[in-house]
Amino acid sequence: MATTIQHYQDLGDFDYGASRQVTPLIRRVICKNPTPFTYKGTGTYLVGRGEVAVIDPGPPLESHLDDILSALEPGEMITHAFVTHTHSDHSPLTKQLKERTGAISYGYGPHGSVKEDDPEDRVDFSAFISDKEQEQYRKEFDDLPEELKREGADTEFSPDIFLKDGDIVHGPSWTIRSIHTPGHCSNHLCFELEEENSLFSGDHVMGWATSVVGPPDGSMKEYMESLKKLLPLDHEQYWPTHGPAIPQPVEYVQSFIHHREEREEQILGFLQGGPQKIADFVPEMYEKYDKRLWYPAAGSVHAHLLHMVETGRAEVLDDHRQPKLTATYQLV
Ligand SMILES: [Zn+2]
Helix, strand or coil, rough: EEEEECCCCCCCCCCCCCCEECCCCEEEEEECEECCCCCCCCCCEEEECCCEEEEECCCCCHHHHHHHHCCCCCCCCEEEEECCCCCCCCCHHHHHHHHHHHHHHEECCCCCCCCCCCCCCCCCCCCHHHHHHHHHHHHHHHHCCCHHHHEEEECCCCCCCECCCEEEEECCCCCCEEEEECCCCCCCCCEEEHHHHHHEEEEECCCCCCCCCCCCCCCCHHHHHHHHHHHHCCCCCEECCCCCCEEHHHHHHHHHHHHHHHHHHHHHHEEEEHCEEHHHHHHHCCCCCCHHHHHHHHHHHHHHHHHHHHHEEEECCCCCCCCCCCCCCEEE
């Protein structure tokens, strides 16, 4: 049985849209886009004083942009917008932010490969979801503002400035270094704030849950390497885009690495019982989770299996031999 990770979920009392000074250099405004995928919503950070940098503007909600701008003191302006990655709850608002402020945007680049929609290659957990749950999920979705209904990749965003691993950007009161951390998404960057020895960890290391790694853009091999990459950097604190600060990040990242190793063991355990399809064991593996998360969880299990196929530990049993989401896998 997998050990449970001690997650950080306590954001304390907060009001959506209100700015809070969380460290001398960092303010945070939480966007009202809570879903089973975003926890309490997107935490947008404002960094520095005077000429301010924003980390992850958020989903395309005009009201969130108003809240970000209201966080500024008289005489302050937003000059830089850093984007950790191109998912719909992180990058889309950059466009309106640039229009309203003239800020320059920074990111790794546009979104990577998008999974082709193959109706033959979808998992279906509806048999496990009761009518009452279906109705509740549908209602929650219908109640979302239109701007929040599009989830997943933001294929429209492209930064003004493309950052590579190790690039440094200076503001008058802050220094940000980009750290390329592919895995959750191939263009994921974490941003180190040198003055506070802290890291904006985006969705690579989140406070409230582990990251989803969805192929083809997400890669388990890269995700594990990107976790290990953070360990020697020894930051004092992480500020994830979802959830509160992570006070002991090295131990926490180690627990994530361990958790993934355990998940892989678990998958091996299922396959030891004979050939399996992902959808056959995800409900058991993720029994305690919201069933809506089973779909992205199936993606993470797929990422594990792709990695196991690449390293010659598992193979596809079907005639087509393609390591698809719906393929049958067996141990080698
Ligand atoms: Zn996110």
